[in-house]
Amino acid sequence: MTGFILKILVLSGLISIAIKYGGPLLPISGTPAIALIAVLSPTILMAIALGWRWQQVRSRG
Numbered sequence: 906m907t908g909f910i911l912k913i914l915v916l917s918g919l920i921s922i923a924i925k926y927g928g929p930l931l932p933i934s935g936t937p938a939i940a941l942i943a944v945l946s947p948t949i950l951m952a953i954a955l956g957w958r959w960q961q962v963r964s965r966g
Contacts, residue, residue, distance in 0.1 A: 917947050920946070921947055
């Protein structure tokens with residue numbers, strides 16, 4: 906389980922770096938809605954990944 910959590914942390918960090926350094930390269934206007942999506946997307950993606958993993962563990966149960 907520790908390995909999985911470490912993978913999630915690394916993936917989250919990579920997504921954050923991609924947003925930070927890749928974001929300025931995208932031709933997207935700087936609106937509050939876009940900023941909110943950019944900030945919340947790593948959290949939402951990790952929640953989906955953890956929920957999917959939880960469903961797998963629960964179904965094996």
